Amino acid sequence: xxxxxxxxKVFSSFLKGRGLKHTAQREEILKAxxxxxxxxxxxxxxxxxxxxxxxxxxxxxxxxxxLLCEANLASEVYLEGSRVRYEHKYRHEMHEHIVCxxxxxxxxxxxxxxxxxTKKIEKxxxxxxxxxxxxxxxxxxxxxxxxxxx
Amino acid sequence: xxxxxxxxKVFSSFLKGRGLKHTAQREEILKAxxxxxxxxxxxxxxxxxxxxxxxxxxxxxxxxxxLLCEANLASEVYLEGSRVRYEHKYRHEMHEHIVCxxxxxxxxxxxxxxxxxTKKIEKxxxxxxxxxxxxxxxxxxxxxxxxxxx
DNA sequence: CTCTTATTGATATTGATTATCAATATCAAG
DNA sequence: CTTGATATTGATAATCAATATCAATAAGAG
Numbered sequence: 001x002x003x004x005x006x007x008x009k010v011f012s013s014f015l016k017g018r019g020l021k022h023t024a025q026r027e028e029i030l031k032a033x034x035x036x037x038x039x040x041x042x043x044x045x046x047x048x049x050x051x052x053x054x055x056x057x058x059x060x061x062x063x064x065x066x067l068l069c070e071a072n073l074a075s076e077v078y079l080e081g082s083r084v085r086y087e088h089k090y091r092h093e094m095h096e097h098i099v100c101x102x103x104x105x106x107x108x109x110x111x112x113x114x115x116x117x118t119k120k121i122e123k124x125x126x127x128x129x130x131x132x133x134x135x136x137x138x139x140x141x142x143x144x145x146x147x148x149x150x
Numbered sequence: 151x152x153x154x155x156x157x158x159k160v161f162s163s164f165l166k167g168r169g170l171k172h173t174a175q176r177e178e179i180l181k182a183x184x185x186x187x188x189x190x191x192x193x194x195x196x197x198x199x200x201x202x203x204x205x206x207x208x209x210x211x212x213x214x215x216x217l218l219c220e221a222n223l224a225s226e227v228y229l230e231g232s233r234v235r236y237e238h239k240y241r242h243e244m245h246e247h248i249v250c251x252x253x254x255x256x257x258x259x260x261x262x263x264x265x266x267x268t269k270k271i272e273k274x275x276x277x278x279x280x281x282x283x284x285x286x287x288x289x290x291x292x293x294x295x296x297x298x299x300x
Numbered sequence: 301c302t303c304t305t306a307t308t309g310a311t312a313t314t315g316a317t318t319a320t321c322a323a324t325a326t327c328a329a330g
Numbered sequence: 331c332t333t334g335a336t337a338t339t340g341a342t343a344a345t346c347a348a349t350a351t352c353a354a355t356a357a358g359a360g
Contacts, residue, residue, distance in 0.1 A: 135283045213349095
């Protein structure tokens with residue numbers, strides 16, 4: 001089992017640097033968020049933490065997830081029409097997403113070509129780019145197999 | 151001034167094909183939507199049409215925009231944290247978006263490399279891709295100039 | 301014209317997220 | 331250790347976009 005020492009340190013110094021306080025709730029939320037390599041929604045975490053000693057409120061989960069984003073430990077993933085999800089960011093390389101429109105499965109993929117592509121676009125459109133999001137939609141292998149599709 | 155004959159025809163036959171009715175409201179919404187090459191929100195159109203002879207309700211605007219999407223005349227653009235926007239789709243090529251994080255300006259751009267890139271990804275990840283969305287975020291030239299940034 | 305059925309628009313409702321605020325916890329300074 | 335200033339919490343209300351409801355109306359096939 002991992003202890004997430006590094007991430008905790010990052011969060012602590014982020015809080016200190018901002019004059020914010022280190023609380024039991026924030027610690028719990030961070031731990032729960034890091035516990036799995038999935039894309040949690042605020043609700044997921046709220047339910048997961050419901051059992052804890054001092055039950056943690058919905059608002060606190062939302063607030064803390066925002067803090068994690070600001071501390072660069074998490075980032076938001078927008079999947080249109082549904083809740084915002086949060087994914088791990090610390091020591092995770094830039095990546096893209098493929099979503100299966102049938103079963104909803106989302107997988108992360110690395111597209112090395114993106115870097116040179118964004119550089120080219122930067123030059124052409126005179127933007128200073130800081131971020132990009134590529135989302136691909138389609139049907140995964142299993143879903144096509146189930147339906148006997150090509 | 152354009153008359154959008156073709157788009158109207160597409161919409162009419164879409165409605166007929168579905169057993170839906172051709173109404174004055176739908177006609178007005180289509181015309182307003184086509185009138186400008188911008189990314190309208192449902193609210194934008196509602197306000198634009200407020201003045202019209204029979205004022206058009208909010209719900210009707212939403213409903214009709216959904217129909218326009220189904221008729222392939224419009225498509226939804228999700229800009230996280232804000233309202234859904236609708237852009238022209240009929241006779242408009244596939245394109246990507248750059249958003250200025252400072253002034254909010256969104257521009258459309260063509261990225262010819264995307265096609266071969268998505269083909270490659272399809273093969274590698276065994277997905278049958280039907281759609282992709284690439285959004286780039288950064289600062290546009292003017293915003294950088296205003297702030298004397300590099 | 302008539303009748304069936306889709307449509308409209310006012311409004312209520314939902315669902316996700318954020319704001320409010322009184323009670324409480326944190327932590328730096330004494 | 332206290333203390334005290336201030337950040338935090340959590341229950342709940344509020345907001346915001348979008349959708350559902352439903353009675354009154356309009357479209358259009360026959």
